[in-house]
Amino acid sequence: MSRYSLITILLLAATSVNLAQGADESRFTKTNSxxxxxxxxxxxxxxxxxxxxxxxxxxxxxxxxxxxxxxxxxxxxxxxxxNGIDKTSSAGRPGEPWIWTDERTGTQIPMSYRGWMGTYDPGALGISTREFVLKFGSHLxxxxxxxxxxxxxxxxxxxxxxxxxxxxxxxxxxxxxxxxxxxxxxxxxxxxxxxxxxxxxxxxxxxxxxxxxxxxxxxxxxxxxxxxxxxxxxxxxxxxxxxxxxxxxxxxxxxxxxxxxxxxxxxxxKPDNNACYYCHSTHAAGEHAPADWTQDEDVHLRAGFSCADCHSNGIAHHTVRGFEGEVHPTGEDVATLSCRGCHMNDEHGGGRMGAPKPLHKGLVPLHFERLSCTACHSGRKLEGEAELIQTSLANGLGLPAHHVGDVPPGIKAPVLVRDQGMLYPHRAVWPAFWGQMSGETITPLNPEAVYEATRRTFRVKRGSNLSETIMDVKLNASDKQEALGEERAKVKEEELTEEEKAKLEELTATRARENWQQTLVGGLTAVKELITAEGAEPVFVSAGKVYKLSGEKSVESFEHVAAEPYLWKFAHDVRPARESLGVGAKGCYDCHSLGAPLFASTVTAVGQTPDDEPVSHAMHELAGYDKLKLDVWALSFLGRPAFKYYGYAAMGLVSLVLLAYVLRGIASVLGLIHRK
Amino acid sequence: MLGELNRVLAAGDTGELFRLVLPYAFAVIPVIIVVHLLISLVFRGAPAERKRWNLWDILIYLGTLGCVGGLAATSFVEVLRHGELGGWPLFLHMCGAGAFTAVLPLLVLSWAHLNQFEVGPATGKTAPAKFYWLPKLMFWVIVAGGIVVTMTMLVSMLPIFGTDGMLVLLDLHRYSGLIVVLALVLHLYGVAVQRMGLR
Incomplete structure (x- = not known):
């Protein structure tokens, strides 16, 4: 064998080894273009x-x-x-849950396979993966x-x-x-x-x-x-x-x-925004909701960004969620894909995609230790009450339906709550379910089993819901006599005076309340058969309250951690700088004034059943702020403009005196030198 | 200490750096006082005749001491305890700052002429001075520091500087405030030495 033949064989062997290795590496295809x-x-x-x-x-x-x-x-x-169902995957920061909503029983249970606090694992409630798919498949x-x-x-x-x-x-x-x-x-x-x-x-x-x-x-x-x-x-x-x-x-x-x-x-x-929107849209709902066409998109999207520009991933589809402190499963540094990382971080490559560094002129840096970027820049501005919103996952947005404001589950936003000292806007949903209370622990019962157990008690017609059924009260003749007197009770409804109509409405509301009490008693009695835990009693959780039987025909309500809202942070839609808090005519007074919406706005719990005294909290209560401190601080800002004028005048005077003495000193020294 | 200092410097955390520096700055004062006291005792001569304090002087001085003491307590103590200033202590600090802004012009207008340094040999014809060199020097340090410490916050209230500028102003405020407090401590010591007849 010649020397050249040997070299050729060795080269071919080496090439085939390389090709074999290459074949292993390239089992999956990439164009890299x-x-x-x-x-x-x-x-x-x-x-x-x-x-x-x-x-x-x-x-x-x-x-x-x-x-x-x-x-x-x-x-x-x-x-x-x-990967939500995979218990070995990281749960990550709590996000939007799947909400099992059943209008026939007034149920809305936040669920997640990820074990986020405040959500329930579907499996633990006896909901199979198949039932889960059939319930939520539209957005899976x-x-x-x-x-x-x-x-x-x-x-x-x-x-x-x-x-x-x-x-x-x-x-x-x-x-x-x-x-x-x-x-x-x-x-x-x-x-x-x-x-x-x-x-x-x-x-x-x-x-x-x-x-x-x-x-x-x-x-x-x-x-x-x-x-x-x-x-x-x-x-x-x-x-x-x-x-x-x-x-x-x-x-x-x-x-x-x-x-x-x-x-x-x-x-x-790179997926188009439209694909993301199908599952990640929100819609302002409720009585005072603004028209969709009056609302702008997220400022980044207006600037030409796509969702996947920031929420990107590799083949493992570990989509970056984009919050501060996010630890990416791949170990990649994703700090610059958060608001602060991209806009403020100079050391670690901020300014991606041309992100401007905000000056925040006149904003004391302490704010950045107390407020998340989203607290001032995201969602709709608060104007007295957190608003009802609908989301794709909760309300099935994206599919043709007759969506109206009060379609459950009711979600409120923004709800400003602190997490590790930092204020974040959240969305909130109040769990509502028929459950069992064992000791201090309340757990929901299987919602389908509840429906079967309560079907005959509630008698909700097809196409209707529990709330409508409760409110559907027809006054009988004796009721009308009680409200209007014997003579007027016989008069046709259209001939009644406004005052009489109001009386009838009030009586209808009273009867509906009584109806609700009876329904509650009936429901709680009916679900007793589903109670599995020894010594446990049936409860109904809704809109921030827990109801339980207090006698044969009466119920009592109380507050409990199981009735507290499940909260998850949100970041979109991001408002432009000029529409953020603290900017514009009001400046600091956006937040530092008595009754500032950021702290004084209220959050009222929403459920699917009537409630005359819904649980309502001011934002500062939920965030854990001291009201006295907020008010005193706000009052101090009233004197701030005057203090500025006074301060500059005082320091001007002091500076002039200092300057005068400095000049006198210099003159004396020069005089001394001159004399010498 | 050096390791921690390096870590803080590397992190660029100027607030934490100030927290580290603070105890050492206060530790320097007793050293200065002891050294000065020893020198004063060793080279002790006949105490110079000094002007007496009137009620106004006392009020102004107590006012300044009260303001600066309050500001130091609400800031440095909080910084040492929690690493930052916020909540009620910050509110009280702001109230104290308002009072200091009122007292400083009064102090300057009342005391500036008493704290002039004499240039050249004394002629013997002038009235006795109220203070000797240490309180005089500290007075001017307090005035200059007072201007810086007040102006840094007044400027911060205007939409002029961005976050980086605001952080520089905050650092200036911290260190000028520290200088004012230290100067006032030395001033108090200087006055005490004078009252004890050591100068």
């Missing part, structure tokens, strides 16, 4: 088999196996939007509970085995097999053609067509049939071909398929 890769791709089903989209029996595509071919799906599902991006199929416990004995077979877990296991998994749908965020329909996504989930949802929502195929119509024991393998009972059928849109049977996915790497 800023240009968008054009995705004409093969589709794969949930069994990782290539799909022929032109076939009549083509199954729905699986994002896990289609997108996962080139992108690390296992890493993606560890991301913040999907897939993954998490959508892929968490619990194992069915095996039972040894015959009787036990039969019972296990009829158990909720066993039935749900059968349905999971029919519906398939609800994979993380990459296109819910990364679709670029604005044809992705979250409404279709939700319809498919409601139909229990979990595995079909991604295909239908993207619009690459039509889906016919509903898993929800199939019986629990339906077996697709034995079903007749012409049977009406069959799994949903997928018909792919041929216009998006090329000659190689590849399908065009209009993918964008």
């Amino acid at each position: 800023r240009s968008q890769y054009v995705h004409w791709i093969d589709l794969y089903d949930a069994g990782d088999k290539r799909i022929d989209p032109t076939a009549e029996t083509a199954p729905p595509y699986s994002p896990q196996f289609t997108c996962g071919r080139c992108h690390d799906y296992k890493a993606i599902v560890t991301g913040h939007h999907f 991006p897939g993954g998490g509970p959508g892929e968490a199929v619990p194992p069915v416990p095996e039972k040894a004995g015959e009787a036990e085995a039969k019972a296990a077979e009829e158990s909720k877990e066993a039935i749900e296991a059968k349905r999971w097999k029919l519906s398939g998994l609800l994979n993380v749908d990459c296109m819910i965020c990364h679709s670029n053609d604005h044809a992705y329909s979250q409404e279709v996504w939700w319809n498919q989930i409601q139909n229990e067509n979990f595995a079909w949802a991604a295909t239908a929502a993207l619009g690459i195929g039509d889906v016919e049939g509903k898993v929800s119509d199939l019986k629990d024991d339906f077996d697709p393998a034995t079903a007749a071909a012409d049977s009406k009972e069959k799994l949903p059928v997928t018909k792919y849109n041929l216009a998006r398929i090329n000659g190689e049977k590849k399908v065009f996915f209009d993918v964008i790497l």
Whole structure:
């Protein structure tokens, strides 16, 4: 063998080793270009088999196996939007909960798999992952509970085995097999053609067509049939071909398929704001809510930012949340993606994306140790009362519905509360549920079980709710006689005087209150059968109060930590500098004046049931400020302008005297030198 | 101490730096007093004739002592205890600052001519001075420091400086305030020495 041949062999061997290593490293594909890769791709089903989209029996595509071919799906599902159910992932700073709302029982339970204080774990309330998906699927991006199929416990004995077979877990296991998994749908965020329909996504989930949802929502195929119509024991393998009972059928849109049977996915790497808005929108609600068209967007978005500019992530989808002190799971320093880090931090690379450094002229630096940036810059300005708002996750914004202000759950914002001495604006929701009180501990009962137990007591009609049912009081003849007298009680309603109408309204309200008391007694009595803890008693928690039976036909209310609002911080929408607190005509007096909205505004609890004396607190109470100190401080600011004038005059005088003596001193020294 | 100082300097935390410096600054005063006292005792001569204090002088002096003492108590004690000044102590500090702003012009107008330094040999024709060099020097330090300490806060109340400027003003306020307090302590000592007939 020649010397050259040996070198060639060695080089080839080295190259093949390198290629092998390269192949390991590049199991997943990246272009490393800023240009968008054009995705004409093969589709794969949930069994990782290539799909022929032109076939009549083509199954729905699986994002896990289609997108996962080139992108690390296992890493993606560890991301913040999907990992809530994973107990090994970091809970992170408390955020917006999922709120289990049931208007039939007046229920609104803040829930989270993350264990945030004030939320309840769905599993602990007997809510399965499947029930969770069917309740909240409209705003779930897939993954998490959508892929968490619990194992069915095996039972040894015959009787036990039969019972296990009829158990909720066993039935749900059968349905999971029919519906398939609800994979993380990459296109819910990364679709670029604005044809992705979250409404279709939700319809498919409601139909229990979990595995079909991604295909239908993207619009690459039509889906016919509903898993929800199939019986629990339906077996697709034995079903007749012409049977009406069959799994949903997928018909792919041929216009998006090329000659190689590849399908065009209009993918964008950085999600468009529109995708984020679907789950992260808020809407001012309530009686005095401003019209949407009068409201500006977040100032950053107006400046041309996209959500993902700050809330960015790598393939593991650990989306940066953007708060101060955030510890990123990757270990990356994300300090400059918080308000302060980006705008104020000189040492660690602040000023990203051209962020201006605010001067805060005349603002004593102490403010930065007491107030978060958001306290002055975020949300709508307080004007006396925290306002009712709706959010995408809580109120299903983004889907066509008749959203009005009082659609539960009621969320109030901004609620200014201190965290480690720093004031932050929060959103607040008051838990409302039927629960059990054991000792000092109150826990909610399973909301579906509560509904079943109270259905006959509350008699809420379809399309109505508990509140309407309670308030729906018809006065009888004797009631009218009591209010108006025998003669006037017979008069038609339209002929009554305003005073008489008011009397009837007052009596109606009284009867509604009595009705509510009876409903409460009835409800608390009805849920007694659900109480599992020994010695526990039934309670109803709503709008900051707890109600329990105090006799056979009466209830008493009291305050309890379980009734306190769940609070989570918010940052958007950020107002421009000129609209922040402390700027403009009022300046310091925005906050340092008697009755300043920042401290004096009130927060009134909202629930779904009538309450004549709702729990209400001033902002300073919630924030834990000393009212006397605030008032004294505010009063001192009244004399501030005069003090400034006086101070400058006094110091001018002192400076002149000092200058005079300095000059005299200099003259004396010069005179001495001259004499010498 | 040096390690902590390095850490604080590296962090650029000027508030923490002031907290570190504060005890050492106060520790220097007894040293100065002891040294001065020893020198005074060793080189003790016949005490010079001094002008007597009238009621106005006493009131002004007590007023200044009260204001500066109150300001020192509400600031330095809080800084040493909590590392920062806020809440009620800050409010009281502001009240004290108002009083100091009122007292300082009175002090200057009443006492400036008594604290002039004589340049050249005494002719013997002038009336006896009220103070000797140490109280005189400290008086002018108090006046100059008083202007700085007051103006830094007055300027802070105007929308002129941004956060960086405000932090510089705050540092100036801290250190000029410290100088005023230390100067007043030395002034008090100087006056006491004089009253005891050591000067």
